[in-house]
Amino acid sequence: MSNQGLSIFDRDPEPGERDDEATQVVPVVDEAPSEAPATGSGSGATGSTSATRTQSRPQAPTQRQQPREQAPRAQGGQGQQRPERTEQPRSEDRPSAPARPAAARPQTSTQAPQLPTVRRGGYDTAAVDSFVRTATAEKAGLAASLSEAQDRLQSLTSELDSLRTRVEENENPTYAGLGARANEMLRLAEEQAAEVLDEANAQAQQIRQQAQRDAAAVKSEAEADAEDMRLVQTRELEETRNRATADIEAHRARALAEADERLSGAKREAEQHRLAAEQETNALRISAARDAEAARAAAEREVQEARRTLAVEQERLTREAADNHDLARAETQRLVTDAQDAADAAQKRAREATEAAEAAREQAALEAEQHVSRSRREAEQIVNAAKKQAEALRNSGHADSERELQALQAEVDRLARRRDSITSQLAQLRDVVAGFGSDD
Numbered sequence: 001m002s003n004q005g006l007s008i009f010d011r012d013p014e015p016g017e018r019d020d021e022a023t024q025v026v027p028v029v030d031e032a033p034s035e036a037p038a039t040g041s042g043s044g045a046t047g048s049t050s051a052t053r054t055q056s057r058p059q060a061p062t063q064r065q066q067p068r069e070q071a072p073r074a075q076g077g078q079g080q081q082r083p084e085r086t087e088q089p090r091s092e093d094r095p096s097a098p099a100r101p102a103a104a105r106p107q108t109s110t111q112a113p114q115l116p117t118v119r120r121g122g123y124d125t126a127a128v129d130s131f132v133r134t135a136t137a138e139k140a141g142l143a144a145s146l147s148e149a150q151d152r153l154q155s156l157t158s159e160l161d162s163l164r165t166r167v168e169e170n171e172n173p174t175y176a177g178l179g180a181r182a183n184e185m186l187r188l189a190e191e192q193a194a195e196v197l198d199e200a201n202a203q204a205q206q207i208r209q210q211a212q213r214d215a216a217a218v219k220s221e222a223e224a225d226a227e228d229m230r231l232v233q234t235r236e237l238e239e240t241r242n243r244a245t246a247d248i249e250a251h252r253a254r255a256l257a258e259a260d261e262r263l264s265g266a267k268r269e270a271e272q273h274r275l276a277a278e279q280e281t282n283a284l285r286i287s288a289a290r291d292a293e294a295a296r297a298a299a300e301r302e303v304q305e306a307r308r309t310l311a312v313e314q315e316r317l318t319r320e321a322a323d324n325h326d327l328a329r330a331e332t333q334r335l336v337t338d339a340q341d342a343a344d345a346a347q348k349r350a351r352e353a354t355e356a357a358e359a360a361r362e363q364a365a366l367e368a369e370q371h372v373s374r375s376r377r378e379a380e381q382i383v384n385a386a387k388k389q390a391e392a393l394r395n396s397g398h399a400d401s402e403r404e405l406q407a408l409q410a411e412v413d414r415l416a417r418r419r420d421s422i423t424s425q426l427a428q429l430r431d432v433v434a435g436f437g438s439d440d
Contacts, residue, residue, distance in 0.1 A: 149218040
């Protein structure tokens, strides 16, 4: 009969398992302990104790490149190298320690932020975008390293909490009534558990200290990398700004030089245009002076010719005007004399008719007065007849005189109009002669 059934940590054997394997109590460590084979039923507990004491203590990681390889070991207990038949105290019926919430990982983005594009006087967008993408990728790598360190620290903290919970559950158990062999095994188990607990506490302390050192180192390294990156970015931005400033200054100098050159060219061209305009103006002035001199000479010749022609015409007109004036004066005098004679004759005839009428009236009156005594009617008839005869005679004489006077007046008016026309022509000739005299 095997001693295996006396252990309280035994479990029901599975099919295919050996019954003579010794019960072992293995602490939860980072590295898998080397398994010592059981030598017999009587020395099973002793073999377990010696196997536990000869286990190598896990070495804390010291390099940042191993966080992902060590984290599964710390979180999974004994790892894949743990013996398949290793027994652990059953804790499925005990409440497990609450898991601590994982530390929030910093949200990182490898996408470069969009920068405003400057069309003129700014930085090269391709160079700036490339630099920003590189800096963002480096920042993302550092953030990933920091996140891995935080995950490792969280895993180690969870493992430490699990060990503390198991230690608290195994403190001061009572094993009364289990027998001498069970008491011995329990005593050995308690001693082994105490050793395992001390070793686990020491290892946990070392792991915690190493984790703190690693976290501090990772933090310091991340801060140093961030500071180096900031300095590099600042230096590169300063260099880029200096290059851009130098490019702007060079461009401005080239623009000023080009503007000065264009201004000088414009001045030279303007001076050439001015000289050409002056030469053309002088040529036009000389040509105009020659043309004006020729025109003045031609005009002077024409004026002299006109003056000679005018003098000849003036002399001719003067002679014709004098002849016409004498003829007009004689004709006017004759017409006036004829008109005066006609008027005198008409007045004489009118006077004679009036005198005849007056004589007839007087004769009729005398006859009327002589025959008044005869009869009033005859006298009145005679008087009326005389008056009628006298009136008819008077009317006839006045009509003839008026007709003659009107004819004479029309003739006088015609002669006056002709005289005015001749006078106007003479005035025009005087004006023409006066104009030629002023030209002289």
